[in-house]
Amino acid sequence: MAGSSVTDGAAERLGYITRVQSFSACHRLHSIHLSDEENKRVYGKCNNPNGHGHNYKVEVTVRGKIDAHTGMVMNLTDLKARIEEVIMIPLDHKNLDKDVPYFAKVVSTTENVAVYIWDHMVKLLPPSLLYEIKIHETDKNIVIYRGE
Numbered sequence: 103m104a105g106s107s108v109t110d111g112a113a114e115r116l117g118y119i120t121r122v123q124s125f126s127a128c129h130r131l132h133s134i135h136l137s138d139e140e141n142k143r144v145y146g147k148c149n150n151p152n153g154h155g156h157n158y159k160v161e162v163t164v165r166g167k168i169d170a171h172t173g174m175v176m177n178l179t180d181l182k183a184r185i186e187e188v189i190m191i192p193l194d195h196k197n198l199d200k201d202v203p204y205f206a207k208v209v210s211t212t213e214n215v216a217v218y219i220w221d222h223m224v225k226l227l228p229p230s231l232l233y234e235i236k237i238h239e240t241d242k243n244i245v246i247y248r249g250e
C-alpha cells in the first residue's frame with residue numbers, strides 16, 4: 103500500500119526489552135532499627151553474623167516506543183553499559199553491607215537491592231523508559247520493583 107510500511111506501523115507500538123545480568127555478593131540481614139534479639143527472630147539464619155552469599159540474577163526491563171528508524175526501544179548494547187555501571191561495578195563480588203555505602207543503614211533485603219538498582223538506573227536512562235527490576239535472589243525467591 104502506497105505511503106505505508108511495516109516500519110511505519112511499528113512506530114506506534116510499545117515494546118518491552120529485558121537484559122539479564124548475574125552477580126555474586128554476600129550480605130547479612132540485620133536492621134539497625136531492631137535489637138539484636140529482634141534481628142535474630144525476624145531474619146533467623148539470614149542474620150548469621152558472618153553473612154552468607156547469593157548468585158543473584160537481575161532482569162532489567164525497559165518499556166517504550168519501537169523507534170520507526172532503528173527498530174529498537176533502546177539499543178541493548180547501551181543497556182548493557184548502564185548495567186555494568188549500576189550493577190556490576192558496585193555490587194559484583196562485594197559484601198553488600200560493608201562495601202556499598204547505601205547498605206550501611208539500609209538492610210540488604212532483595213527488595214532494597216531492587217530499589218537501589220532502580221534508583222541508580224533510572225537516573226541514567228531517558229525519562230519513563232525503565233519499567234521493572236526483577237531479582238532472583240535464589241531459584242525460589244524473586245522480587246519485582248517498578249518504582250512505585
Ligand SMILES: Nc1nc2c(c(=O)[nH]1)N=C([C@H](O)[C@H](O)COP(=O)(O)OP(=O)(O)OP(=O)(O)O)CN2
Pocket residue numbers: 131148154210211212213239240241242243
Ligand atoms: N522478603 C524477604 N525475605 C527474605 C529475604 C529477602 O531479601 N526479602 N532474604 C532472605 C535471605 O537473604 C536468604 O538468603 C534466603 O535464603 P533461603 O531461605 O535459604 O532461600 P531459599 O528459600 O531459596 O532456600 P531453600 O532453603 O532451598 O528453600 C530471607 N528472607
Ligand SMILES: [Zn+2]
Pocket residue numbers: 129148154155156
Ligand atoms: Zn540472603
